[in-house]
Amino acid sequence: MESILAKHIGTLPQIDESAFPLSIRFEEGTPVEEFIAWYRTNKAWLDDSLLKSGAILVQGVAIDNVDKFQHVTQSLGTKFRDYLDGSYPRRNLKGHVYISTEYDAGYNITMHNELSYSAKWPSQLIFGCITPPGSGGETPLVDSRTVYKIMPPEILEEFERKQLRYIRNLHAGQGMGPSWKDTFGTDDKSVVEQHCTDIDIKYEWRDNDNLRLINIRPATRVHPVTGEKVWFNQADQYHPTHFPEEVYETLMLMADGVEEDLPLFVSFGDGTKIPEATIHEIIQTIDTAVVVRPWCKGDFVIVENMLVAHGRKAYTGDRQIVVSMVE
Template sequence: MTQTTIDRGDVLELLQEQSLPKIFQAKKNELNLTVWTRENRAYLEDIIVKNGAILFRGFAMHQPADLEELVSSLTPGMLNYIEGSSPRTRLTDKVYTSTEYPPEFEISMHNELSYAHKWPSRLFFFCMTTPQTGGETPLVDSRKIYQTLDKAILETFITKGVKYIRNLHGGRGVGLSWQTVFETDDRAQVELYCEEGDIEYQWTRKGGLRTSQLRPAAIKHPVTKEPLWFNQVDQWHPTNLPEATRHSMLEIMSEKDLSINATYGDGTPLEVQALDHIRNTTRQATTKFPWQKGDVLLVDNTLVAHGRSAFSGPRKIVLAMGGTVSLSEVEVIKTL
């Protein structure tokens, strides 16, 4: 890979053929990342909305509290993982483990919480332990997905939108509980959140919660106004599960009772061929980089989707989220 550098004092800016992520390498490992990013904030903000992801390497980053300090400095507010769809452990008040799925499975590309009525503007990943093999956090530019998808498939999704469906148990069952997803045991708080977020909900006789929400398939970036493919339709559909897992699940429950699912916005089923095309288009535009201990990856969550490669050996990547984008703040794309 061709690579040159620009000297920016204590830091080298790496110029490379691979556009994601932009890399800044500290010359000395005692350099404080929070201080350096604060001093260069305007330049970094310009890069993040144009490029979508920045990797900070070689800085003095040691523990989750360092990440919390960084995010608090760069964003107007840190977020909890409310309405999340994957298992995580909270390490500090606002720092979580990355998704705790078995290492042999990949996690497909997605913009975090794109199914919610508000989502994090920025994601901060911090590598504390590098895996023996694999374990990358792949990245893909959502502009490229929008631009390269088959126009007929894109138009269908834009016209119909996406409906996300969840079945959350009340403490025992398959998938996540509603207490975990909404980070509360208070039903009234859950109901208020759903009502404010345009989420239809129904409590079940066994103490679980069924929800559904209609969301767009594509939006315009809140700053640049560029069109983006912005949804998690292929990730929520049962065909995203490994075939053996999917068959096992459907032997014990109907498809409508799966913990997560997705349809077109009008409730009609999604075509497998369309989902395969979306996954293939996304895969072809995806880039990867190997993690190094102490790396911090900053992602514009509206502009760039991320995933996780399968891995072996210990791996510890922690996550914090900062800033908020609301659905009401962006332009929904309804026609090509």
């Protein structure tokens, strides 16, 4: 990566380049337009800093509703993508702004890079805090370059050699998890089939108009700009160990005891099972490098999706964390 030559211009907020995520703190209540003007002046420096740090936290800007968040994100990205082909429900709030997740508040979501099971993923995620949770509900972050370096060598070698085989079983309207109609935003099978063909997803129509999707993907990637290797997969999210025990037992009853018929499943690319102990070791390894910080109203975080993975902690109370995805 080229050295950072751009300089800060204009009145500086408090900046901590040694922190992860890189921290930029404006005076509390700074108007949105003032931040946008500062961003446009310092865009070159910020772009370089994002590649270096992987994530940038901005605090103090007066973002207290979805409209203001959308206005800010429009200044940060030029082209946004929808959540087509996502694993979990994610409700669209306005334009390119989505609720970050509607997964059960009582459970954690493990670390992952958004849509890393796909052949097409967002380059950046912008998370914003409209309403902080009563307790918990943080969005933990971890540097995927660090994860690659600290992953046990025997796990890294096997995952790189075998790749991963992700399976999603989507119902037609009745069942556990999302339907294929919600996942793809259509009830037209031909549209779904064309999307799958375009991004190399194997598909199979099953009984009762249910749909099985199979993605075979690498477990690691090389960043196209920095040339750095990153741990880039969602093996732990798709593995049966991800489900809480009571949920797993219910789903297995519905799937007649066949794990590949669960809403989500993962194996190695050759079809062999990934041992539960391996998944636990992966999660434990990643957790040693995770950074967790509480949300404050108005905070937003820009995440370089290949360089940094994110998750979500269980929470209580109201929580409105929103997200926009940059292509």
